[in-house]
Structures are given as structure tokens and as C-alpha cells.
Amino acid sequence: MCKLLKEMFKNIDKDNSGTITLDKLKNGLAKHGTELSDGEIQQLMEAADADGNGLIDYDEFVTATVHMNKLGREEHLYTTFQYFDKDNSGEELEQALKEQGLYDADKIKEAISDADSDNDGRIDYYSEFVAMMRKGTAGAEPLNNKKRRDVVL
Known part of the structure; x- marks a missing residue:
């Protein structure tokens, strides 16, 4: 999983600066077919940017991605519960x-x-x-x- 996250980060961080800006995030999400509004992308950026410097570094990216996966699993559990x-x-x-x-x-x-x-x-x-x-x-x-x-x- 770590290798996959590194590849994802590199694909978004096109200039290899080690950080993801709001524009890089927008472009990266659009390239992967994710359709979010500018406001939603801004919220995602703010949620992932733990130190508030306007950039997402690799550690913040990993933390945010793991958190999103956890939320997804919780959503699947809730859907299963509702089914029953x-x-x-x-x-x-x-x-x-x-x-x-x-x-x-x-x-x-x-x-x-x-x-x-x-x-x-x-x-x-x-x-x-x-x-x-x-x-x-x-x-x-x-x-x-x-x-x-x-x-x-």
C-alpha cells in the first residue's frame, strides 16, 4: 500500500516539489475522473493540510488517504447494517x-x-x-x- 500511495502522490506532484498545491490537487483529481466542485476540493485541501501552510506534504497525504479509507469502510458497514x-x-x-x-x-x-x-x-x-x-x-x-x-x- 505504501508503494501505491507514493505513486499516487508522485502522479499529483508533477514538479516533484514534495508538496501538493490546490491547483495540483484539482488537476490530479480531474485526471483520475473524480468530479468534485471547487468548494469540495478546497475543503479536501484544508482537511488534509494539517499544518495549515496551504500545501499537502507526503505525510499529510498519507494521513488523509488512510482517514478517507477508514471513512469508506465505516460507510460500507452502515450500508450493510441498513440492508439487514x-x-x-x-x-x-x-x-x-x-x-x-x-x-x-x-x-x-x-x-x-x-x-x-x-x-x-x-x-x-x-x-x-x-x-x-x-x-x-x-x-x-x-x-x-x-x-x-x-x-x-
Whole structure:
């Protein structure tokens, strides 16, 4: 990943100055097909420019890129949660897992119980679902031994 980030930085830093200006950022994003308004690019620049000098150096670039990737992962988790929790009750995850037929009822109840930290019988997104997904399903063997990538939701 480090090599990829270096290449990305070099592709934007065309004059090899070691910094990215607002204009370089605009050009680099446009070259990669990213369609952002000038205001959005300015906000991105300000967010990445940790020392406030109007330039993004390599360390700031890496930090901002890693942060953006983390936000993207959080967004995917939220989308997954919404897929299962159609009525926003926090109570549908157990039923959805049963419908997928991946785990037996006891394993599902155990996972839900472990994740339900406030013992209200529901899994809320912010504290419980995210914690459950970060923890993973170590030790839980799928009922039909499908690999995760073979399962289509």
C-alpha cells in the first residue's frame, strides 16, 4: 500500500516539489475522473493540510488517504447494517442471518447476545453492530461451509 500511495502522490506532484498545491490537487483529481466542485476540493485541501501552510506534504497525504479509507469502510458497514435492519428497529439481524442459512440458530443467538452490550434485545449500529463486525466471527463455523466471498446477499 505504501508503494501505491507514493505513486499516487508522485502522479499529483508533477514538479516533484514534495508538496501538493490546490491547483495540483484539482488537476490530479480531474485526471483520475473524480468530479468534485471547487468548494469540495478546497475543503479536501484544508482537511488534509494539517499544518495549515496551504500545501499537502507526503505525510499529510498519507494521513488523509488512510482517514478517507477508514471513512469508506465505516460507510460500507452502515450500508450493510441498513440492508439487514430495514425498519430501523435493530431487531432484524437475527432473522436475516437465519434466512441466509449460514449459521445454526444457536450460533446466531450467541453472536447476537455477545454483541448486545446493553442487553436490550436489539443490535444498534453505532456501538454494537460496528463492534461485532470489528471483532469478527472467530470460532463460528458456517453451517454450510460456504466461504464469505461465495455468499451473495
